[in-house]
Amino acid sequence: MHDDVKNQVKEMLNQDVVDLFLAYRMMDGHPLPFAFSRENIEEVEDLVTGPARYPLEKLALEILKIHPEATLGILARECDQRALNVLSTWNQLEAGRVKTIRLSCCPSNLKEHSDCSYLEPHVSGSCKTELGFEFGAKTEDLEALAPERRFSRWMYEFEKCIKCYGCRNICPVCFCRECSLEHPDLIGTGPLPPEVPLFHLVRAVHMAGRCIDCGLCEDACPAEIPLRLLYGKVNEIVKEVFGYETGTSPGQSPFQVLGTEMMPEPL
Amino acid sequence: MTNSIAEIEDSRCIFVIGSNTTECHPLIARRIYRGKEKGAKLIVADPRKIQLGRFADIAVNHRLGSDVALLNGIMHVIVKNGWQAKEFIEKRTEGYEELERTVSEYTPQRVSAITGVDPGKIERIAELYALNRPASLLYAMGITQHSTGVDNVKSCCNLALLCGNLAVQGGGVNPLRGQNNVQGACDMGGLPNVFPGYQSVNDPGSNEKFSKAWGRKLSDRVGYTITEMVPAMEEGRLKALYVIGENPKLSDPDWKHLDAAIRRLDLLVVQELFLSETAQIADVVFPAASVAEREGTFTNSERRCMRFRKAVEPMGNALPDWEIIMKLSNAMGYPMSYESAKAVFNEMSALTPSYAGMSYERLGLDGLTWPCPEPSHPGTPYLYKERFLRVNGKAKFHGIAYLDPAELPDEEYPYFLTTGRMFAHYHTGTMTRVSPHLDAEQVGGYVEIHPADARDLNITEGDIVVLSSRRGRMEAPARLTHTVEPGVFFLPIHFGENPANVLTNPAFDPIAKIPEFKVSAVKAEKLREP
Amino acid sequence: MNCRIVPSICSYCGTGCGVLFLVVDGRLMGTLPMKTHPVNEGKLCIKGWNLHEYVNSFIRLKSPLLKKDGRFRKCTWEEAIGFTADRLRSIVREHGPDSVGVLVSAKMSNEENYLAQKFARVVIGTNNVDHCARL
Numbered sequence: 001m002h003d004d005v006k007n008q009v010k011e012m013l014n015q016d017v018v019d020l021f022l023a024y025r026m027m028d029g030h031p032l033p034f035a036f037s038r039e040n041i042e043e044v045e046d047l048v049t050g051p052a053r054y055p056l057e058k059l060a061l062e063i064l065k066i067h068p069e070a071t072l073g074i075l076a077r078e079c080d081q082r083a084l085n086v087l088s089t090w091n092q093l094e095a096g097r098v099k100t101i102r103l104s105c106c107p108s109n110l111k112e113h114s115d116c117s118y119l120e121p122h123v124s125g126s127c128k129t130e131l132g133f134e135f136g137a138k139t140e141d142l143e144a145l146a147p148e149r150r151f152s153r154w155m156y157e158f159e160k161c162i163k164c165y166g167c168r169n170i171c172p173v174c175f176c177r178e179c180s181l182e183h184p185d186l187i188g189t190g191p192l193p194p195e196v197p198l199f200h201l202v203r204a205v206h207m208a209g210r211c212i213d214c215g216l217c218e219d220a221c222p223a224e225i226p227l228r229l230l231y232g233k234v235n236e237i238v239k240e241v242f243g244y245e246t247g248t249s250p251g252q253s254p255f256q257v258l259g260t261e262m263m264p265e266p267l
Numbered sequence: 268m269t270n271s272i273a274e275i276e277d278s279r280c281i282f283v284i285g286s287n288t289t290e291c292h293p294l295i296a297r298r299i300y301r302g303k304e305k306g307a308k309l310i311v312a313d314p315r316k317i318q319l320g321r322f323a324d325i326a327v328n329h330r331l332g333s334d335v336a337l338l339n340g341i342m343h344v345i346v347k348n349g350w351q352a353k354e355f356i357e358k359r360t361e362g363y364e365e366l367e368r369t370v371s372e373y374t375p376q377r378v379s380a381i382t383g384v385d386p387g388k389i390e391r392i393a394e395l396y397a398l399n400r401p402a403s404l405l406y407a408m409g410i411t412q413h414s415t416g417v418d419n420v421k422s423c424c425n426l427a428l429l430c431g432n433l434a435v436q437g438g439g440v441n442p443l444r445g446q447n448n449v450q451g452a453c454d455m456g457g458l459p460n461v462f463p464g465y466q467s468v469n470d471p472g473s474n475e476k477f478s479k480a481w482g483r484k485l486s487d488r489v490g491y492t493i494t495e496m497v498p499a500m501e502e503g504r505l506k507a508l509y510v511i512g513e514n515p516k517l518s519d520p521d522w523k524h525l526d527a528a529i530r531r532l533d534l535l536v537v538q539e540l541f542l543s544e545t546a547q548i549a550d551v552v553f554p555a556a557s558v559a560e561r562e563g564t565f566t567n568s569e570r571r572c573m574r575f576r577k578a579v580e581p582m583g584n585a586l587p588d589w590e591i592i593m594k595l596s597n598a599m600g601y602p603m604s605y606e607s608a609k610a611v612f613n614e615m616s617a618l619t620p621s622y623a624g625m626s627y628e629r630l631g632l633d634g635l636t637w638p639c640p641e642p643s644h645p646g647t648p649y650l651y652k653e654r655f656l657r658v659n660g661k662a663k664f665h666g667i668a669y670l671d672p673a674e675l676p677d678e679e680y681p682y683f684l685t686t687g688r689m690f691a692h693y694h695t696g697t698m699t700r701v702s703p704h705l706d707a708e709q710v711g712g713y714v715e716i717h718p719a720d721a722r723d724l725n726i727t728e729g730d731i732v733v734l735s736s737r738r739g740r741m742e743a744p745a746r747l748t749h750t751v752e753p754g755v756f757f758l759p760i761h762f763g764e765n766p767a768n769v770l771t772n773p774a775f776d777p778i779a780k781i782p783e784f785k786v787s788a789v790k791a792e793k794l795r796e797p
Numbered sequence: 798m799n800c801r802i803v804p805s806i807c808s809y810c811g812t813g814c815g816v817l818f819l820v821v822d823g824r825l826m827g828t829l830p831m832k833t834h835p836v837n838e839g840k841l842c843i844k845g846w847n848l849h850e851y852v853n854s855f856i857r858l859k860s861p862l863l864k865k866d867g868r869f870r871k872c873t874w875e876e877a878i879g880f881t882a883d884r885l886r887s888i889v890r891e892h893g894p895d896s897v898g899v900l901v902s903a904k905m906s907n908e909e910n911y912l913a914q915k916f917a918r919v920v921i922g923t924n925n926v927d928h929c930a931r932l
Contacts, residue, residue, distance in 0.1 A: 028631035030833045035800035052832050062826050125305030160291045164842045189708050192318045222297040222840040292813045293842035339906045444811025446903035455910035457901040457928045468924050481919045496898050505898050507888045512902030534884045551881050554858035557915030558808040563906025567805050567813025578803035578818040579825050583859025588909040592916050598882035611908035633835050693809050702850035
């Protein structure tokens with residue numbers, strides 16, 4: 001599969017289909033995101049498709065901020081593809097600016113697990129199981145708990161937060177220029193943890209119709225708060241109420257019904 | 268750290284004392300969370316109610332500066348119950364009798380009177396720490412920045428030795444380093460008494476080795492520590508100071524005193540990223556390149572030497588520190604002609620036994636932990652596996668008696684003051700306060716006051732409080748919080764306009780020369796409207 | 798158009814987290830955690846995530862400065878180094894090498910700390926070298 005991807009990348013670069021191609025490359029035994037270019041086409045030989053996972057589409061947006069006329073290629077797993085869909089739905093990405101070579105390897109609830117080797121299942125320790133939520137817990141598991149038990153477990157998880165904003169910073173679909181999490185009228189500044197549970201609930205609400213369940217937030221969380229579980233619940237509600245599956249349903253997001261003035265400005 | 272960061276997850280008990288880990292070392296706090304969630308017991312002892320305490324099996328707020336008493340009390344209970352690691356003590360240590368004699372006097376009742384910690388809690392800590400092995404002990408400046416800093420550290424070591432928690436995976440006495448390369452600066456001989464690799468300047472063998480390598484006869488007279496430089500400046504013994512990447516005006520105790528001393532210098536040279544408080548009073552300022560603009564290595568808390576790489580060109584005419592030092596050296600007639608940081612590294616590793624096996628190629632992206640004496644050596648995640656670093660290879664217990672901090676509250680200055688960091692800022696704030704996202708989290712200084720004290724002083728949230736000590740006076744807005752105990756104020760150290768070191772006590776530890784930033788006595792009143 | 802992702806180490810606390818700098822056309826655009834780094838395993842704190850911001854700060858020093866009549870003026874490297882070397886030489890000549898102190902830094906690299914203490918010990922001839930491990 002690698003050779004096939006490498007050939008496609010070379011072709012896209014050589015034929016000027018894209019200016020840069022974002023994928024991964026091994027460096028001293030570590031897979032790191034890498035921008036392949038026509039000028040250094042021989043580097044494509046070192047391209048790897050994994051096992052690392054970084055928000056390549058977010059890197060693409062950063063590049064497009066400086067070079068809005070550029071066309072970029074991305075090695076797109078299914079989660080990357082869903083992120084790209086959401087970004088264009090929300091006017092953040094002009095059609096045709098990003099070309100993809102697709103890989104199928106999605107462990108998300110949105111699709112059955114296939115071959116993403118990166119998300120090895122974590123083993124939950126005794127205390128995590130007792131006080132918080134086990135890794136990989138499903139919303140059904142939560143709903144089986146009495147509301148007060150559920151609440152105390154969420155409070156346990158949120159109290160670990162060290163306010164790194166990693167969940168937002170790594171998120172491929174967090175693009176707002178002004179972030180509610182930093183709005184002093186919504187979230188107080190000062191000591192840790194940030195206001196419990198407000199900080200995380202504010203972010204959860206903003207993930208409605210946006211979260212594509214890639215798992216990067218949970219992966220970046222130093223406190224191992226089960227963020228996918230939280231945002232998964234939010235998107236379950238979106239699906240139930242609006243029949244909208246974020247990242248895969250075509251057309252507008254139900255959160256755009258309030259009118260175009262609610263839309264973020266295009267980049 | 269005697270043990271690696273990742274090993275914290277393997278501990279059966281994690282004892283955090285004098286470290287607000289989630290705010291100051293968040294990615295080490297992550298390992299504590301993970302260890303705890305795997306089932307380790309967590310003990311947190313800190314004068315403030317820190318975030319980590321919420322997850323502890325037992326959390327205590329001992330009185331400021333009472334660490335030796337608390338630790339002796341814990342050891343008293345361990346010995347009384349026979350929980351000590353008898354085989355380890357016999358085979359790998361000496362001086363146990365001295366320790367036993369000392370701690371026998373520290374009954375939980377007596378310790379409780381000194382520390383304010385309930386005797387039952389002292390017994391519970393002893394039980395958790397002694398009976399869940401391996402146990403890892405973590406500390407930071409809350410242990411060291413005291414006039415009894417060395418005693419505090421020795422007491423931590425006593426406790427770990429008593430339970431056989433050194434020289435074992437998942438155990439250790441683990442000081443968390445406050446700055447990215449404190450470990451490296453010490454390893455590289457950035458100290459007045461040692462060459463790189465802790466080789467003494469007054470050891471004839473070492474002195475000769477370095478004199479030969481560097482081609483000049485070197486002084487064997489131990490130099491001044493930073494704390495000793497201040498009186499030396501005042502008395503005119505120190506005429507010139509070359510300050511590289513430091514901001515002593517904001518980081519030293521007793522600002523007024525230091526400021527007057529620095530102004531007596533004939534020459535102050537400052538090499539910095541920013542025009543810091545210290546750079547402002549310099550005669551010459553050299554603009555330095557930042558971490559992203561040069562290459563080199565840093566050695567972290569767990570002794571892991573890691574490479575950082577150049578990402579962008581230096582801003583304006585800034586230059587990497589090593590290039591500036593080279594220029595100055597060349598101008599002064601001692602030629603230096605390194606082509607790269609790597610060339611410097613190679614010279615250093617050839618002279619520094621613990622780094623001798625390292626090279627840029629071997630470091631890669633993972634780095635290597637010292638000691639790494641040979642090119643085939645895999646590095647050393649935890650120390651003292653076979654022997655301790657004493658002539659007979661045995662670790663030594665020290666009987667340490669408790670001493671009060673140099674200054675305690677009295678009638679005139681009735682409140683305790685302690686200082687520290689907050690999560691979004693760093694040290695003197697030169698780097699974080701210019702970072703928009705960090706500045707937004709905390710724009711200015713503040714003083715944490717318990718609501719009960721605020722009531723007594725007729726202070727409400729946001730009121731400007733005038734704090735004064737025997738050294739000076741400063742103002743800061745009040746933040747009312749239950750994080751501090753009644754009778755204790757907390758000031759963050761990052762804010763030059765609310766400088767904590769106007770107030771702090773320059774009393775220092777007689778051996779380590781570390782100032783007592785963590786304890787001083789102050790009075791407070793609300794600022795009257797003009 | 799040029800885009801590079803450069804691995805580095807966070808320069809704030811002593812944990813030593815692995816970071817990646819995103820560089821577009823020679824400009825530092827952002828910081829990411831390195832996923833496979835042995836210390837931080839793909840996580841960072843708020844300071845690490847914003848590491849690029851202080852590097853890009855417009856109030857960084859961009860030129861050597863010399864103080865004359867109580868005011869700084871910009872100067873060349875030759876002037877700044879020449880002035881400092883002359884002053885240091887005459888202070889050493891007049892008051893001896895132990896009248897000079899060097900404060901090295903926990904922010905400098907190992908290489909730079911090595912050179913700075915070598916400078917103090919060899920070029921100046923004093924062991925008056927310390928740093929703020931205590932502070």
